[in-house]
Amino acid sequence: MFLLAQLAGCGGSSSTSTPGGNTITTSGSNVAALTVNSGPPELQSAGGALNTGFMSMSLCAPGTSTCQTVNFVAVDTGSSGIRILKSNLSVSLPNETDSSGNTIAECNQFVDGFTWGPVQLADVTFPGTSETASSVPIQIVDDSNSFTGAPGSCTNGSAGSDNNIVGLGAYAILGIGNFRQDCGLACTLTFFGPSGNPGLYYTCPGGVCNPVAVSIAQQLQNPVAMFATDNNGSIIELPTVSTDGGTVNGSVVFGIGTQTNNGLGNATMLTLDSNGLMTTLFGPAQTAYPGSFIDAGSNGIFFLDTATNGIPTCPTNPSLYCPSTTLNLQATNQGLNGTSSVVKFNIGNAETLPGSGAVSEFGGVFDVPSPLFDFGLPFFYGRNVFTGIEGVSNGQPTDTGQFVAY
């Protein structure tokens, strides 16, 4: 599925990105508040949220003014679709059903677990903005066992559950990544099995759950793609972190180049492959690591391993880096379009850094099964990062046009 990046020399520009100096838009019809802090009360006994950007969102029963404001919604550019804990949903929403009236449910995967629950429909708005997405399929993460329990075919695909507040790390996840739906054409296939439908969507007639094919429209949608305007992507704007462990405030701006406040400006655009991936070059030999990505839903900068970069891991946690002093590093990201951009980032000692709030030097290992880069939220501090959504043709996602720019 991965397409090799074009090497420099085939056109495209290059630039260097050093964090800081970015202009943060604070108000506008397309501007929503974004806060990085230790998260909701329920997470404090677990240590609090680390490098998680929270927003507020309003859900209404479709076509009505029966609405609810949801706080502590974690923004995620590595996924598409809205998922909310059942325990935090106080407005009654209609189930999405198939042609036989069976409720459609989903087994969604995150890196550290699954979410399971029915798909319901909601009108979605964002406080402070005029953006509206109508009748959006969203997932109700069933942390109160109000729906049929997750089948083995769902739970066995993960080592652990995100079907609770601590696992999910927020009251809801707002997936506003590069794709218009969470699954795309693969989940429309009627063949299940090798190279077929991955089986994320289910119906449970009589309490027995089996995977089903769903249409593009039935899948969880990237709500930005459903706005009437400002619907081609979004910008995450966060300042640099002056004191690790504290709160930083920024914005999520909807639309790219649709208003005077959301143009690309000097940002460098890197196009991405059909999985939203790019290539990162690193080290004295500028070794290429394809399959890398930028993801606001990841809470650190995870890259390579000690054998590759020489950075020691922590005695108490071999998945995190613990250099004796903070390292100032740089890497080069390269898009499918041949455009490259050097990025500077810092890695500090994870054992001495604060464990919650905004921590810009938090990082660790990523070498599964090949070494690559996962630029999480620390990448976003001091940079305005644009997430461009794939195109659409005749109602079908095109798997082209998706990009990241900064």
Next chain:
Amino acid sequence: MISRSQSRSIALFAVAVVFFSSLPAHASLGGDPSSVQTDAQQLKSSVRVTQSANYTVHEMQVQGATVREYIAGGKVFGITWEGQARPDLQQLLGPYYARVTQAVEQYKAQHPGRHPISIQQPDLVVQMGGHQRAFSGRAYIPNMVPSSVRAEEIR
């Protein structure tokens, strides 16, 4: 999403058999490899066998993912997966599944937030990462890896 390493192949055998069965089944970590014929019988896809100097790799497609089993001394010492969805980890990790789940849950309970998983125990290494549409992972048993094989070859 990942460029594959060049395995030191001596010979490559490709077996393409199609059967109409819907039950995926494959070997578990640390266990005996199922035969290529059994895998092919129970999967609607081919099983690609790669022979290397120190180990054999069985590569197969399962629902949503590509799975590779690394076999030496008659045992599966390592497993990797990559794809749009994770495969059946309970089956792949076998007796180690419960332990991996416990380690993941324990870490989450003390550190809310999403990031790659890395479990390193003397007799078990499990790493998982990625995001929606692009998941990957590796699991191996260090003392079952042939001495001439580097862990990085399990990919």
